[in-house]
Amino acid sequence: GDSVTQMEGPVTLSEEAFLTINCTYTATGYPSLFWYVQYPGEGLQLLLKATKADDKGSNKGFEATYRKETTSFHLEKGSVQVSDSAVYFCALISGFQKLVFGTGTRLLVSP
Amino acid sequence: GAGVSQSPSNKVTEKGKDVELRCDPISGHTALYWYRQSLGQGLEFLIYFQGNSAPDKSGLPSDRFSAERTGGSVSTLTIQRTQQEDSAVYLCASSSNRQGLNQPQHFGDGTRLSIL
Numbered sequence: 022g023d024s025v026t027q028m029e030g031p032v033t034l035s036e037e038a039f040l041t042i043n044c045t046y047t048a049t050g051y052p053s054l055f056w057y058v059q060y061p062g063e064g065l066q067l068l069l070k071a072t073k074a075d076d077k078g079s080n081k082g083f084e085a086t087y088r089k090e091t092t093s094f095h096l097e098k099g100s101v102q103v104s105d106s107a108v109y110f111c112a113l114i115s116g117f118q119k120l121v122f123g124t125g126t127r128l129l130v131s132p
Numbered sequence: 133g134a135g136v137s138q139s140p141s142n143k144v145t146e147k148g149k150d151v152e153l154r155c156d157p158i159s160g161h162t163a164l165y166w167y168r169q170s171l172g173q174g175l176e177f178l179i180y181f182q183g184n185s186a187p188d189k190s191g192l193p194s195d196r197f198s199a200e201r202t203g204g205s206v207s208t209l210t211i212q213r214t215q216q217e218d219s220a221v222y223l224c225a226s227s228s229n230r231q232g233l234n235q236p237q238h239f240g241d242g243t244r245l246s247i248l
């Protein structure tokens with residue numbers, strides 16, 4: 022079945038550091054890919070999406086590129102802030118319309 | 133409303149009782165989903181509605197769990213004879229499929245269910 026694998030956390034960075042959170046997927050067909058973010062005490066929010074190969078999703082300084090050849094959708098940000106501290110979930114939807122999530126990666130950014 | 137609304141936000145109940153969780157999706161969204169978030173299992177899909185019908189119930193963990201959606205809008209998730217392992221945050225999401233399938237899903241804040 023479809024699955025998403027993302028790097029285990031926590032990822033601990035200093036403010037202004039470069040962030041990469043790795044995500045790879047297994048899916049039948051041509052999935053759409055998403056990153057969701059969950060800030061402390063809040064619900065899941067859509068961060069960015071990509072619907073086909075080579076698409077780049079971007080939002081709030083975060084980017085991820087849909088790489089079909091490596092089945093990856095790594096999340097990057099050039100300069101993190103303390104306010105980016107949250108749990109990040111990589112996810113996909115394929116033909117079955119349900120989101121399949123990775124286990125989540127906690128990001129901790131210190132001043 | 134502007135977003136997906138879930139109620140109650142917190143529910144504490146005794147083992148063996150029945151509970152009902154409510155979800156009011158974004159206006160005009162035809163697709164509605166229920167997920168469960170728990171420490172041991174991460175985020176799990178429960179059920180998907182398109183309009184009032186549920187083409188995918190594959191994630192419901194047992195026959196104690198049921199869900200319905202009426203009028204193509206509000207949905208209720210019912211858990212009968214609750215068990216301690218049902219303790220989790222229950223999340224509802226909705227999406228518009230007017231631009232095709234595989235559209236982003238927008239989540240409510242969830243109902244935190246605690247079974248004593």
